[in-house]
Amino acid sequence: VTLDxxxxxxxxxxxxxxxxPGVPSLILQHLWYALPPALAAILAAVPPGLWLGHTGRxxxxxxxxxxxGRAIPSFGLLLIAFLLFGLGVWPIWIALFALAVPPILTNxxxxxRQVDPDVRDAARGMGLRGREVLLRVELxxxxxxxxxGIRTSTVQVVATATLGAWAGLGGLxxxxxxxxxxxxxxxxxARAQALTGSxxxxxLAVAVEAVxxxxxxxxxxxxxxxxxTVEQGVMTDETAKIxx
Amino acid sequence: xxxxxGQTSRPFPDWDWIGANADVIxxxxxxxxxxxxxxxxxxxxxxxxxxxxASRWPLLRTPMLAFTGVLFTIPSVALFVLLLGYAGTxxxxxxxxxxxxxxxxxILVRNTLTGLTGVAPDIREAADAMGFRRARRLVQVELxxxxxxxxxxxRIATVTTIGLVVISTVIGVDNLGRLMLxxxxxxxxxxxxxxxxxxxxxLAVVADLLLVATERLLTPWQRRxxxxx
Numbered sequence: 001v002t003l004d005x006x007x008x009x010x011x012x013x014x015x016x017x018x019x020x021p022g023v024p025s026l027i028l029q030h031l032w033y034a035l036p037p038a039l040a041a042i043l044a045a046v047p048p049g050l051w052l053g054h055t056g057r058x059x060x061x062x063x064x065x066x067x068x069g070r071a072i073p074s075f076g077l078l079l080i081a082f083l084l085f086g087l088g089v090w091p092i093w094i095a096l097f098a099l100a101v102p103p104i105l106t107n108x109x110x111x112x113r114q115v116d117p118d119v120r121d122a123a124r125g126m127g128l129r130g131r132e133v134l135l136r137v138e139l140x141x142x143x144x145x146x147x148x149g150i151r152t153s154t155v156q157v158v159a160t161a162t163l164g165a166w167a168g169l170g171g172l173x174x175x176x177x178x179x180x181x182x183x184x185x186x187x188x189x190a191r192a193q194a195l196t197g198s199x200x201x202x203x204l205a206v207a208v209e210a211v212x213x214x215x216x217x218x219x220x221x222x223x224x225x226x227x228x229t230v231e232q233g234v235m236t237d238e239t240a241k242i243x244x
Numbered sequence: 245x246x247x248x249x250g251q252t253s254r255p256f257p258d259w260d261w262i263g264a265n266a267d268v269i270x271x272x273x274x275x276x277x278x279x280x281x282x283x284x285x286x287x288x289x290x291x292x293x294x295x296x297x298a299s300r301w302p303l304l305r306t307p308m309l310a311f312t313g314v315l316f317t318i319p320s321v322a323l324f325v326l327l328l329g330y331a332g333t334x335x336x337x338x339x340x341x342x343x344x345x346x347x348x349x350x351i352l353v354r355n356t357l358t359g360l361t362g363v364a365p366d367i368r369e370a371a372d373a374m375g376f377r378r379a380r381r382l383v384q385v386e387l388x389x390x391x392x393x394x395x396x397x398x399r400i401a402t403v404t405t406i407g408l409v410v411i412s413t414v415i416g417v418d419n420l421g422r423l424m425l426x427x428x429x430x431x432x433x434x435x436x437x438x439x440x441x442x443x444x445x446x447l448a449v450v451a452d453l454l455l456v457a458t459e460r461l462l463t464p465w466q467r468r469x470x471x472x473x
Contacts, residue, residue, distance in 0.1 A: 070403050071448035073410045075421060076441040079429040083437055086247050159319030166414060166425060176325055180414065184329065195329055198322035209317045 053112025107149025
């Protein structure tokens with residue numbers, strides 16, 4: 001077998017190749033699997049995280065959720081979701097949503113709890129009420145940690161969406177699976193499929209990470225930014241990749 | 245959207261299947277544990293000298309953390325397949341081990357570095373005043389004091405690795421992921437898939453508890469602190 005170079009180049013720019021949709025379509029499919037559950041997880045996890053962090057209640061639950069989440073095999077969750085709910089976009093959305101919630105909830109909670117109690121007292125002393133303390137003082141100070149949680153979850157969801165291909169979905173896992181199903185060492189076309197899928201999904205994950213890191217820097221108040229460059233903690237959930 | 249399970253008549257949970265396949269399940273569990281242990285030990289062997297170097301030469305810190313950070317961001321399926329492309333045929337297990345080791349590095353380097361730089365300067369000076377040379381100060385003073393943070397990293401790295409091992413199933417490496425993918429999903433056997441899932445979670449919990457116990461054994465002075473507190 002020789003490499004179909006012309007077909008390969010055309011595939012990169014949009015033509016189908018060996019039964020696979022063009023690479024741009026695969027990227028869009030991939031984002032269609034990954035982004036809705038990531039957004040839904042932000043909407044679902046931030047408000048309870050804020051409430052728990054503001055009131056200081058449920059700390060044990062919030063922290064343990066992240067630790068438990070880390071132990072959950074994402075691939076297994078995905079495959080079981082497909083077995084239970086059938087093939088389609090909903091099972092992958094449900095599984096990815098479940099994976100994305102814990103880091104966001106935990107980081108929102110931790111971000112609020114690590115606000116200096118003196119600052120909180122000062123805000124109350126200035127006459128701010130509970131809601132105002134949360135929105136005008138605690139939230140801005142918690143933003144870096146909160147966004148780190150969103151970044152962890154989103155990158156993880158983009159990574160895990162790749163695995164949907166092993167249940168027959170498309171996305172950037174599809175060329176990887178199709179390539180691996182043949183002998184990538186003997187068949188240069190299969191090799192090109194598998195390597196292209198891997199490289200594109202790797203670049204996509206790194207790009208999402210970079211974009212969200214930039215947003216994080218932009219949104220972080222200047223005072224907090226100065227403090228954070230000094231003490232880059234290990235305690236945030238940033239170090240926790242949950243099996244993706 | 246119809247459940248895939250309607251296509252078979254297997255009951256759930258299918259205890260007979262578990263009983264009949266106990267040897268396979270055991271073999272895959274052992275393989276899973278082996279991959280995890282070797283990857284974390286290799287990761288420690290690489291991360292410790294890197295972290296020690298970065299604690300001594302601060303200029304190394306930013307590039308080292310940025311590099312391990314980027315590697316950490318790459319989806320594991322992609323990393324396994326890219327490594328496989330270089331490793332060549334028949335080396336899937338080695339490929340998986342290299343990939344898994346790479347993923348432990350960010351966590352282990354970062355935590356070891358934080359542990360080492362967190363040692364109070366007074367303590368360092370006291371060791372110097374007692375005539376400790378750098379190597380001895382590192383081994384007898386700084387590393388023991390950094391141990392709780394290092395162990396926190398080892399715990400996160402171990403639990404994370406147990407989950408990542410599952411993904412190496414797609415390049416054909418035997419582990420509990422086989423119960424979820426080939427034996428579970430592909431044969432529409434919910435019992436197999438859930439058995440694999442539960443065993444992976446159990447492994448993670450047991451490994452974490454063992455590491456907590458290990459940390460307590462290794463840091464007897466902390467126990468005195470705990471009792472005093």
